[in-house]
Amino acid sequence: MFERRQPIPIADAVKKIIAFPHQAVIEHVPIEESYGRFLAADLTATHDVPHFDRSPYDGFAIRSIDTEGAGISNPVEFEVIDHIGAGAVSAKIVSRNQAVRIMTGAMMPEGADAVVMFEVAHTYEKNEVPFMSIKRSIKKGENVSFRGEDAKEGEVLVKKGISINPGIQAMLATFGYNQVPVAKKPLVGLFATGTELLEVDEPLVPGKIRNSNSYMIAAQIARSGGTCRYFGKLPDEFDTCFTAVKNAIDKVDFLITTGGVSVGDYDFLPEIYQKLGAEVLFNKVAMRPGSVTTVARHNGKLLFGLSGNPSACYVGFELFVRPVIRIALCSPKPHLRKEKAILEVDFPKANPFTRLVRSTVYLEDGRLKVVPSGLDKSNIIMSLSGANALTILPGGTRGFTAGSEVTVLLLEDQTGSEWPW
Numbered sequence: 509m510f511e512r513r514q515p516i517p518i519a520d521a522v523k524k525i526i527a528f529p530h531q532a533v534i535e536h537v538p539i540e541e542s543y544g545r546f547l548a549a550d551l552t553a554t555h556d557v558p559h560f561d562r563s564p565y566d567g568f569a570i571r572s573i574d575t576e577g578a579g580i581s582n583p584v585e586f587e588v589i590d591h592i593g594a595g596a597v598s599a600k601i602v603s604r605n606q607a608v609r610i611m612t613g614a615m616m617p618e619g620a621d622a623v624v625m626f627e628v629a630h631t632y633e634k635n636e637v638p639f640m641s642i643k644r645s646i647k648k649g650e651n652v653s654f655r656g657e658d659a660k661e662g663e664v665l666v667k668k669g670i671s672i673n674p675g676i677q678a679m680l681a682t683f684g685y686n687q688v689p690v691a692k693k694p695l696v697g698l699f700a701t702g703t704e705l706l707e708v709d710e711p712l713v714p715g716k717i718r719n720s721n722s723y724m725i726a727a728q729i730a731r732s733g734g735t736c737r738y739f740g741k742l743p744d745e746f747d748t749c750f751t752a753v754k755n756a757i758d759k760v761d762f763l764i765t766t767g768g769v770s771v772g773d774y775d776f777l778p779e780i781y782q783k784l785g786a787e788v789l790f791n792k793v794a795m796r797p798g799s800v801t802t803v804a805r806h807n808g809k810l811l812f813g814l815s816g817n818p819s820a821c822y823v824g825f826e827l828f829v830r831p832v833i834r835i836a837l838c839s840p841k842p843h844l845r846k847e848k849a850i851l852e853v854d855f856p857k858a859n860p861f862t863r864l865v866r867s868t869v870y871l872e873d874g875r876l877k878v879v880p881s882g883l884d885k886s887n888i889i890m891s892l893s894g895a896n897a898l899t900i901l902p903g904g905t906r907g908f909t910a911g912s913e914v915t916v917l918l919l920e921d922q923t924g925s926e927w928p929w
């Protein structure tokens with residue numbers, strides 16, 4: 509049965525999907541496993557850093573007041589009363605014209621308020637007692653790394669929803685988080701449909717192709733921060749697909765199928781949604797590629813019917829699935845980051861629908877530039893490897909010339925955007 513579908517704008521499609529956000533679930537993982545995960549709670553300083561005044565140099569801790577009037581012809585002399593390295597605490601109190609020999613990172617001894625670097629001190633002994641002298645005055649607080657100079661107790665350092673980078677790992681360790689609160693990775697189920705699909709290790713035969721979408725989508729799920737549960741490939745048979753999809757829904761947070769979503773005789777996803785009694789949020793989007801992308805909701809779960817055509821499948825994932833994964837990871841900016849770039853070549857194709865051109869962006873002379881990363885057809889695979897952006901060419905335009913400013917969505921960027929549409 510042929511059915512004419514009503515395309516809706518991309519923004520409306522995305523809005524319909526994110527109206528049903530998946531609640532973030534918090535779990536705790538060992539710090540060693542937290543890199544690349546998304547923080548599920550704001551990271552707050554639980555104490556001052558450093559939590560004691562310390563020396564940032566190897567030298568002598570002194571009282572600055574004792575250096576008043578010191579000069580080239582008027583050196584001041586200090587008796588060295590103790591010697592401490594980082595980790596040690598001096599039991600001595602520094603008093604008039606006394607110094608403690610102190611190493612970088614060691615706690616300032618009581619009484620001292622400044623540090624003299626080795627380079628400006630002259631050291632010697634008198635009757636086997638160590639001394640040092642300097643020929644300049646030192647200000648109060650000079651060469652002291654004060655308590656709280658790096659972070660103050662109670663300060664919010666990193667907001668939840670941020671991907672943990674090496675610097676955040678250092679913070680977590682500093683504040684003693686051996687277990688880190690992170691958002692549980694949403695579990696995304698995946699089926700590839702198509703009687704024509706071969707396994708990767710099968711030899712080619714006429715009419716059949718190897719299943720590439722599963723591997724591509726599994727990687728896109730991982731790049732977005734989710735976990736992929738691949739259920740395998742399905743032949744284009746209604747009953748087989750219906751049962752498989754029905755049984756999978758309760759095992760995952762979201763379910764993706766690729767293929768079988770258009771109007772062909774063997775495109776069974778629309779009937780599957782109907783028989784399930786799922787609510788179809790949309791079944792046509794005013795975009796190329798990916799116009800056939802269909803999203804439905806059943807038992808509180810989103811079912812993403814991505815196109816079988818590889819480029820359409822790829823784009824459908826980035827626009828519609830990535831945001832729900834990022835929302836489940838607490839991200840305040842769940843969509844792809846939007847930027848302006850200069851189109852470096854002509855793009856003469858007219859755009860009845862908004863076109864999302866798989867593209868390579870690069871920085872040159874401080875400007876973001878963009879070129880298509882290959883053939884712009886929805887059945888194309890090879891343009892995807894070089895794609896680190898999607899160039900948005902609005903519908904109703906008659907092509908673009910080199911030098912035009914265009915909008916791009918960045919695929920590899922972790923920052924994201926609140927709402928690019």
Ligand SMILES: Nc1nc2c(c(=O)[nH]1)N[C@H]1C(S)=C(S)[C@@H](COP(=O)(O)OP(=O)(O)OC[C@H]3O[C@@H](n4cnc5c(N)ncnc54)[C@H](O)[C@@H]3O)O[C@H]1N2
Pocket residue numbers: 700701702704705717718719720721722766767768769770771772775797798799800814815816817818820886887
């Ligand atoms: N009469 C119409 N025909 C088509 C329309 C239309 O509006 N009217 N839309 C076209 C558009 S646009 C697209 S996109 C495709 C979408 O097709 P389906 O999502 O139904 O996907 P399939 O028919 O199953 O396959 C399409 C194409 O992709 C290849 N494929 C499928 N799965 C995989 C996979 N896992 N790995 C690699 N390649 C895969 C498949 O062999 C087909 O060549 O429909 C147009 N038709």
Ligand code: MOO
Pocket residue numbers: 795796797798799800801815817819820886887
């Ligand atoms: O969904 Mo199709 O990709 O518009 O070519």
Ligand SMILES: [Mg+2]
Pocket residue numbers: 767768769770771772774775816
């Ligand atoms: Mg089809």
